[in-house]
Amino acid sequence: MAYLxxxxxxxxxxxxMAGAGVGYLPDGGVAIHGDRLxxxxxxxxxxSRYAAHDVIDATGQALxxxxxxxxxxxxxxxxxxxxxxxxxWMQKGLAPYAAHLAPEAALAGTRLALLEAVRAGATTVGDxxxxxxxxxxxxxxxxxxAVLTATINALSAxxxxxxxxxxxxxxxxxxxxxxxxAALKLHREWHESEGGRITVLFGxxxxxxxxxxxxxxxxxxxxxxGVMLHMHVAQGDREIDQMMKRYGRRTxxxxxxxxxxxxxxxxxxxxxxxxxxxxxxAHSGAKMVLCSGSIGIIDGIVPPAVRFRAKGGLVALGxxxxxxxxxxxxxxxxxxxxxxxxxxxxxxxxxxAWEVLRMATIEGAQALGMADSIGSLEAGKQADxxxxxxxxxxxxxxxxxxxxxxVPNLVYAANGSEVDSVMVAGRxxxxxxQMQTMDAxxxxxxxxxxxxxxAREVAADPLHRELALLTAMEAGQL
Amino acid sequence: MAYLxxxxxxxxxxxxMAGAGVGYLPDGGVAIHGDRLxxxxxxxxxxSRYAAHDVIDATGQALxxxxxxxxxxxxxxxxxxxxxxxxxWMQKGLAPYAAHLAPEAALAGTRLALLEAVRAGATTVGDxxxxxxxxxxxxxxxxxxAVLTATINALSAxxxxxxxxxxxxxxxxxxxxxxxxAALKLHREWHESEGGRITVLFGxxxxxxxxxxxxxxxxxxxxxxGVMLHMHVAQGDREIDQMMKRYGRRTxxxxxxxxxxxxxxxxxxxxxxxxxxxxxxAHSGAKMVLCSGSIGIIDGIVPPAVRFRAKGGLVALGxxxxxxxxxxxxxxxxxxxxxxxxxxxxxxxxxxAWEVLRMATIEGAQALGMADSIGSLEAGKQADxxxxxxxxxxxxxxxxxxxxxxVPNLVYAANGSEVDSVMVAGRxxxxxxQMQTMDAxxxxxxxxxxxxxxAREVAADPLHRELALLTAMEAGQL
Numbered sequence: 035m036a037y038l039x040x041x042x043x044x045x046x047x048x049x050x051m052a053g054a055g056v057g058y059l060p061d062g063g064v065a066i067h068g069d070r071l072x073x074x075x076x077x078x079x080x081x082s083r084y085a086a087h088d089v090i091d092a093t094g095q096a097l098x099x100x101x102x103x104x105x106x107x108x109x110x111x112x113x114x115x116x117x118x119x120x121x122x123w124m125q126k127g128l129a130p131y132a133a134h135l136a137p138e139a140a141l142a143g144t145r146l147a148l149l150e151a152v153r154a155g156a157t158t159v160g161d162x163x164x165x166x167x168x169x170x171x172x173x174x175x176x177x178x179x180a181v182l183t184a185t186i187n188a189l190s191a192x193x194x195x196x197x198x199x200x201x202x203x204x205x206x207x208x209x210x211x212x213x214x215x216a217a218l219k220l221h222r223e224w225h226e227s228e229g230g231r232i233t234v235l236f237g238x239x240x241x242x243x244x245x246x247x248x249x250x251x252x253x254x255x256x257x258x259x260g261v262m263l264h265m266h267v268a269q270g271d272r273e274i275d276q277m278m279k280r281y282g283r284r285t286x287x288x289x290x291x292x293x294x295x296x297x298x299x300x301x302x303x304x305x306x307x308x309x310x311x312x313x314x315x316a317h318s319g320a321k322m323v324l325c326s327g328s329i330g331i332i333d334g335i336v337p338p339a340v341r342f343r344a345k346g347g348l349v350a351l352g353x354x355x356x357x358x359x360x361x362x363x364x365x366x367x368x369x370x371x372x373x374x375x376x377x378x379x380x381x382x383x384x385x386x387a388w389e390v391l392r393m394a395t396i397e398g399a400q401a402l403g404m405a406d407s408i409g410s411l412e413a414g415k416q417a418d419x420x421x422x423x424x425x426x427x428x429x430x431x432x433x434x435x436x437x438x439x440x441v442p443n444l445v446y447a448a449n450g451s452e453v454d455s456v457m458v459a460g461r462x463x464x465x466x467x468q469m470q471t472m473d474a475x476x477x478x479x480x481x482x483x484x485x486x487x488x489a490r491e492v493a494a495d496p497l498h499r500e501l502a503l504l505t506a507m508e509a510g511q512l
Numbered sequence: 513m514a515y516l517x518x519x520x521x522x523x524x525x526x527x528x529m530a531g532a533g534v535g536y537l538p539d540g541g542v543a544i545h546g547d548r549l550x551x552x553x554x555x556x557x558x559x560s561r562y563a564a565h566d567v568i569d570a571t572g573q574a575l576x577x578x579x580x581x582x583x584x585x586x587x588x589x590x591x592x593x594x595x596x597x598x599x600x601w602m603q604k605g606l607a608p609y610a611a612h613l614a615p616e617a618a619l620a621g622t623r624l625a626l627l628e629a630v631r632a633g634a635t636t637v638g639d640x641x642x643x644x645x646x647x648x649x650x651x652x653x654x655x656x657x658a659v660l661t662a663t664i665n666a667l668s669a670x671x672x673x674x675x676x677x678x679x680x681x682x683x684x685x686x687x688x689x690x691x692x693x694a695a696l697k698l699h700r701e702w703h704e705s706e707g708g709r710i711t712v713l714f715g716x717x718x719x720x721x722x723x724x725x726x727x728x729x730x731x732x733x734x735x736x737x738g739v740m741l742h743m744h745v746a747q748g749d750r751e752i753d754q755m756m757k758r759y760g761r762r763t764x765x766x767x768x769x770x771x772x773x774x775x776x777x778x779x780x781x782x783x784x785x786x787x788x789x790x791x792x793x794a795h796s797g798a799k800m801v802l803c804s805g806s807i808g809i810i811d812g813i814v815p816p817a818v819r820f821r822a823k824g825g826l827v828a829l830g831x832x833x834x835x836x837x838x839x840x841x842x843x844x845x846x847x848x849x850x851x852x853x854x855x856x857x858x859x860x861x862x863x864x865a866w867e868v869l870r871m872a873t874i875e876g877a878q879a880l881g882m883a884d885s886i887g888s889l890e891a892g893k894q895a896d897x898x899x900x901x902x903x904x905x906x907x908x909x910x911x912x913x914x915x916x917x918x919v920p921n922l923v924y925a926a927n928g929s930e931v932d933s934v935m936v937a938g939r940x941x942x943x944x945x946q947m948q949t950m951d952a953x954x955x956x957x958x959x960x961x962x963x964x965x966x967a968r969e970v971a972a973d974p975l976h977r978e979l980a981l982l983t984a985m986e987a988g989q990l
Contacts, residue, residue: 055988114909115917118924119864150905327851331924334854334862360924361906370851373805376812377852384812386597388989427628428839430956431592431963436971437981438990439593446596446809446838451929478908485909493914503915510533511866512916 036085040460041066043090044077046097047424047432047440050411051395056388056441057410060434063092066417069229069459074411094425094432095454096440098391099410100157100418101364102398104181105264105302105323105352108161109135109169111150112143112485114356120502123332124272125199128357130498132191134491137166139484144172146481147362149472151353152178154363154450157418157458158398158408160323160352162237162264164213165220174228177471179418179458181402182224183237183264184217186210186252188244196497199272202279203243210248214255221259230407231459235264235300241285242276250292257298262403265294267301267315270333274306286311295320300401302352304337305329312338316347321401324393326370327361328354336378339371340385350398351390364394365450372445387445417460426452514563518938519544521568522555524575525902525910525918528889529874534866534919535888538912541570544895547707547937552889572903572910573932574918576869577888578635578896579842580876582659583742583780583801583830586639587613587647589628590621590963592834598980601810602750603677606835608976610669612969615644617962622650624959625840627950629831630656632841632928635896635936636876636886638801638830640715640742642691643698652706655949657896657936659880660702661715661742662695664688664730666722674975677750680757681721688726692733699737708885709937713742713778719763720754728770735776740881743772745779745793748811752784764789773798778879780830782815783807790816794825799879802871804848805839806832814856817849818863828876829868842872843928850923865923899933900926 048062052074065073065084073080110128112135117127140163151159158179163169165184173180188210189203197203217236225234236256238244244252256263268274268285277285286307289295297319304312304322315322324339339349351371353362368390375385399409407416424432424440428447433439456464463471492498506512526540530552543551543562551558588606590613595605618641629637636657641647643662651658666688667681675681695714703712714734716722722730734741746752746763755763764785767773775797782790782800793800802817817827829849831840846868853863877887885894902910902918906925911917934942941949970976984990 053988056990057988058990112909114925115911115921116915118920119861121861123860146905146908153905327924330851330855332860334858334860336855356925360921361927363906363927366927373808373848374851374855377808377814377855380812382601382810382812383597383599386984386989388984425956427624427631427952427956428841430624431590431960433593433963433967435967437594437967437979438985439981441990442596443593443838446805447592447834449839449841449844449927449929451927474905478903478905482909485911489911489915501915503917506864506866507916510531510535511864512534512536512919 036083039065039067039072039084039086041088041090042080042084042086043092043097044080046092046095046421047434048411049096049098050074051099051392052410052412056391058438063097064411064419066460069416071411071413071415071417073413092421094423096422096424096444098420099395099408100420100456100458101155101394102158102350102402102409103151103156103353103362103364104160104350104398104402105325105354106147106159106161106362107163107355108144108147108159109140109163110143110355110357111147111362112139112481112488115360116503117357118331118360122199123358125197126502129194130492130495130501131357131488132194134488134495136488139488140166141168141172142481142484144169145472145477147356148172148176148178149469149474149477151362152456152463153453154365155420155453155456156364157420157456160264160402165216170220170224170232173232175471177458177461177463179408180232181235182220182232183235184213184220185237185239186213186217186244187239188248200275203276205245207245207248210244214248214252218255225261229459235262237264240266240269240273241288242273246292253294262298262300263294264300264302266303268306268311269303270305284311286314290314303329304342305333305335307338309341312341313345316342316345322347322349323352323401324349324371325352325354325359326367326374328359330370330374332358336374340375340379348397348401349393350401351394363450365448368394368445387442390445391441417457419457420453421455422448423452423454514561517543517545517550517562517564519566519568520558520562520564521570521575522558524570524573524899525912526889527574527576528552529577529870530888530890534869536916541575542889542897544938547894549889549891549893549895551891570899572901574900574902574922576898577873577886578898578934578936579633579872580636580828580880580887581629581634581831581840581842582638582828582876582880583803583832584625584637584639584840585641585833586622586625587618587641588621588833588835589625589840590617590959590966593838594981595835596809596838600677601836603675604980607672608970608973608979609835609966610672612966612973614966617966618644619646619650620959620962622647623950623955625834626650626654626656627947627952627955629840630934630941631931632843633898633931633934634842635898635934638742638880643694648698648702648710651710653949655936655939655941657886658710659713660698660710661713662691662698663715663717664691664695664722665717666726678753681754683723685723685726688722692726692730696733703739707937713740715742718744718747718751719766720751724770731772740776740778741772742778742780744781746784746789747781748783762789764792768792781807782820783811783813785816787819790819791823794820794823800825800827801830801879802827802849803830803832803837804845804852806837808848808852810836814852818853818857826875826879827871828879829872841928843926846872846923865920868923869919895935895938897935898931901930901932904930
């Protein structure tokens, strides 16, 4: 007699990502009940064991764990494309917008980022922002699995808009304390909410952006709460310059000194980390988030993820922000990660397709400390998964036997538009390319309106007449 | 009184790519009659001047010249994804398939490649292949603008399948002569056919693949025909090794010696060209084709296109082949080109978005010697254009005034799936995402069938049991 479950997905090209490889199974599927995977295996076996109200025939589709975007500043999607092809991205590109960003615009950005990311297969998003009212609610409503981090710094946007390159950042400890209080409140109200779908980390923005005592305080608070520290580390020559001027030490050295280097740390970027520094961070048990597209565009640099992994470290992928990277698309991040690192090492065998697919799934989950519940398709884990339509010109032909080409094609030929369905905790966020929990038209219309308001504010501010964007427009390049 | 034309496209965000920048015009459009652009300008002006049976409202869409994919081996799309993440791509990845490639499979690959490329906005394709019967007919039927090159080498696929790394290639001059004869026949029958939509170049495959006398002969024939030589140059350490062993010279030096370095040459790849060699080729007036994705994946190298351009050279983009690059998508090539070169120079200002957009359009046309008829939207040129739907989550918000973000978003955020319509010579190849001249379902079904046959042949050949693909499958990585 068959057990009754909520849903069966059958006849897929299954990539469980369990074990040491990709866990391929032809004609495979999953049984889903509530928010969990009850069973994973050959379609014939699932059919014999289970009955379901909703039986999905996934013939011609790849079924794999939902993709994990471990680091994103979703609010900046409201200003997509305002700051590329320039030096000093944060100060000369982003800061003018930061000084004028209204809460409504930021929230509209978050909604747009989630719409985009989910359509490209993300099920877990590690979002990093000042914790506006209404921000966690967006994740609650849309059903996206969220790892939220409230930015903690001791900087005011107004001060930073007037800051000159090379000067030390002006710290304002009262702002630091306000941010810490806001982070505590976010954690208290949202951590492990929505049936565990939303978790909250602590986020000192960078070692250069908060006084040492407040950095130590945040570490203590995170330890007491039992959550990770999600932090930008060695994220540019600007940060290193600040650290040398303020403390006479580079970031990794400083972090070791103040007790930050351990397995509680989720270190984002490591853009400027030397080989020794990379090894130091990896050996400490800290995890890394690699944002290939973002750092490629805004710095022209390939962060040391390959070395970090070779030293035993775990690396998750992140899309960062759309003001520089321009898109939130894990397929894009997988491809760029593989290619950038082949180029860095001048070696086509570096980061083969299957390894980056693991970084976007199970390794990402491990880096976030969530591998017991997500990252692979295994019985007992959360039903976070995607279906990818392989019947697209750029994914054809589909060879599975005696050759198998699906994994390289998913990484090197797919662009994310082939994602057909996205499920988080047993609930479809997108099905047959139709959004189920977001009104795409409304999200885009609101973002469009807010973006126009923001752009006008920025353009009207006399401080910002020297924006590279305006210069390029005048030269007929945009 | 208004002139009657075939079609008006109005209210687009127009990027004419005329002049030195991108030629942006808000609320712009084109008037089309026959195969040509009759007028290009503000919608209001076009409306006052013209009437048309077909008036297309392109509100919310970008209108730009069709993209130019200057170098492709379309037939290899039949074996998409069989050779990544390995050393010695051509010999260890591709050669086993080359030895078993049936004409039906090759032609199915070409159809699939065109389907994919057109859907991602390509209007001109520079295809390079042994000139099978039925191959030019595919371009004639589908309406794609074609620059066809018949591969000329003195190598047999059978010999090459058994060739050992480091050995000199065995030349067979009879094969060389057969290939030359076939190229002459292709030129005679197809050059400037289909109202000029199909042109034919001459294609010595590489300086290492044809005896010197036959290289000289091909140059004479191309000169007599008044067409370019489309040739792989310095395309890998394997080529350099062959040249040193056979002639004691590296490729650029050798090419200069035999009179190949001039503005008749379209030099593909330059993967291994030194700075001096790059300068030598650029100064000669030769043009370059840059295949960023392909060379990134199969060699882990960024070819010297930035230097080539700095020395006054023209550079077109190409997608090469799907056995390594995995996809034929100019949006992919634009993005990778910008990012790879920022990384190569560790400088985010290198190759800004507007420059790579020019490489994919007007500069590509100039490199192919076709800028009088394609590459920009200007009255009198061919009506080769694309419409891109900007009302997609990854291209929103759309800022045009007072900031303008469309160009960076087209290059850094678009993935090609946003292309809504594609026109070549006044004829829609795709309209509202529906193919007009190709049966997508049939193309994919045929490719699938042929690919399976090919894979079985390759797998059954005892020579090929050591394929990296099979090893990776056994290790659970595919």
